[in-house]
Amino acid sequence: MIGAIMKNRIYGYARVSSADQNLDRQLDALERFPVQTNLIYADKASGKDFRRPQYRRLLRRLREGDVLVIKSIDRLGRDYREVIDEWRRLTTDKRVAIVVLDMPLLDTREQPNGITGTFIADLVLQVLSYVAQVERENIKQRQAEGIASARSRGIRFGRPMIERPENYRSVVQSFKGGGVTRRDAAALLGVSPSTFDRWRRADSTIVDRPPFNRSL
Template identity: 55%
Template sequence: MAQIYGYVRVSSIDQNEERQIVELSKRNVLSRNIYIDKQSGKSFERPQYKKLIKKLKHGDLLYILSIDRLGRNYLEIQEQWRMLTKEKGVDICVIDMPLLDTRNGKDLMGTFIADLVLQILSFVAQNERENIRKRQAQGIAVAKAKGIKFGRPEIALPENFGELVHDWEKKKIPLPEVLELCKMSKATFYRKLREYRLLEQK
């Protein structure tokens, strides 16, 4: 008997997958048949998707919210769609794009339209991601040019840093006390100490 499945992917552990799950539930996808992958932006390992692929059989129906859930670029989306629909004989319904529902138009014209829409949408999805990356890079470059610093703010040295270092080296005060007075971790203290000594040499 044919089964109904759903696949959810979010590109960061901070993103909420709830919207995708709600949309799948509206279409009577059982929670046990919903496969969810969370990952960082750099990684595209999809263990749950791989499990889902093994589970899918000819005639099953797979729901996804949007076409970019299938892959990270134009070619990958195309390849996954071909593998699912042609090799495994699975029907796919893309919730955000009703034209991409392989249950409709099984004739030559219907297949042609679905394939055409798929190509356009997967191209648009990749193009949009690339534009977002460009805008982010441009924004960072502009911010840096304005002197905006990224990352953790630099910890300022206390005015008596030299004295504290001297007393610590002479074993007059223990390191934990120096760290407390400087409000630094041990790693930061040693890094600042190296920088301080380099400045002294100049």
């Protein structure tokens, strides 16, 4: 009798990353599964604010043997590391089954033959995580190559250099001779001491750079 009262429940979770996005498509898919409307939790969370209060409420409600249905795997987190952490929390710590509607292989419910889909689902997740990591590394490499190529063509990055005042050289000479302090020199030029330091470092780099030999 107690077992009948405490039977496992099917929950749904939906999330969008900004307040102006629509949850309807996810909610419709969850209801078609079907998940009862009163057992669906939904969050509208921005990338900066990922507290997800409804997801936290859902975690407190989930019990061993319950089923959690989501439309896509990225509803669990912002990146695959976070997705895998949540996946393990749900399947290993809370012993909840997960069904991902957009990816039928990610279904950890017990099948009629007594075999669970947990092993296959975990394997698929690891492959997806690896692919995502490789893609991130490829993006970083392409960015680095693009920056290097742009720099070789003379394109400069970062904040634009402030043009030096006409009295810059005379102030630098006075500073080197001990006539003014670093702070006074910066004040005479109308810039901050850090900008004055940056200008002097740039000057020393230009002076120390060996001349380009076209005959090589």
